[in-house]
Amino acid sequence: MPAEPPQSARQSTSQPTQQPTQQITVSKVAIASDHAGVAEKARLVEWMKGQGIEVLDLGPATDDRVDYPDFAAKVAGAVTGGTVETGVLVCGTGIGMAIAANKLPGIRAANVTSPEFAALAREHNDANIVAVSARFSEPQTNERILATFFSTDFGGGRHAGRVQKITDLEAGPVGHDEETASGATDR
Numbered sequence: 001m002p003a004e005p006p007q008s009a010r011q012s013t014s015q016p017t018q019q020p021t022q023q024i025t026v027s028k029v030a031i032a033s034d035h036a037g038v039a040e041k042a043r044l045v046e047w048m049k050g051q052g053i054e055v056l057d058l059g060p061a062t063d064d065r066v067d068y069p070d071f072a073a074k075v076a077g078a079v080t081g082g083t084v085e086t087g088v089l090v091c092g093t094g095i096g097m098a099i100a101a102n103k104l105p106g107i108r109a110a111n112v113t114s115p116e117f118a119a120l121a122r123e124h125n126d127a128n129i130v131a132v133s134a135r136f137s138e139p140q141t142n143e144r145i146l147a148t149f150f151s152t153d154f155g156g157g158r159h160a161g162r163v164q165k166i167t168d169l170e171a172g173p174v175g176h177d178e179e180t181a182s183g184a185t186d187r
């Protein structure tokens with residue numbers, strides 16, 4: 001079995017290459033949450049407005065219990081429809097929101113818990129939605145995540161073909177076909 005690369009080497013290949021200028025280049029953002037994320041959403045809306053970003057708050061307005069896929073779909077629709085350049089989703093973990101948003105063609109939603117992952121989600125994956133956690137990430141961390149996400153460009157180059165392959169998967173799976181692999185093609 002090949003030896004694992006040393007920790008330092010593994011780390012160096014997955015560090016963002018862009019310097020964190022924190023020069024926000026996004027001007028209009030859609031945001032939504034579920035009940036678990038509604039307070040953090042309200043806070044992030046104010047933070048974004050303070051950064052000069054036009055914010056489209058797609059709800060909910062209260063902390064009454066709601067289902068996160070309904071609100072993930074609203075932001076995903078605003079991104080794919082071209083109403084906004086990028087989207088923010090907030091739920092307890094960010095996980096359910098990201099899973100739901102990624103069901104829509106054209107969406108690359110990343111569940112992000114650190115500024116480093118925010119930079120890599122943009123630089124390597126051209127993510128167009130960032131999903132953050134209201135329950136497990138500190139408010140200041142979420143602000144740094146958004147600042148980084150909004151200020152990091154897609155790296156292109158070797159990443160472009162891989163992102164294209166993600167898009168290609170929207171046409172259907174290209175996985176292992178048991179029948180073809182075993183030669184059982186005659187039924």
Ligand code: RB5
Nearest residue numbers: 036091092093095096097
């Ligand atoms: C709600 O309890 C919680 O499941 C939701 O906010 C989110 O964390 C799901 O992924």
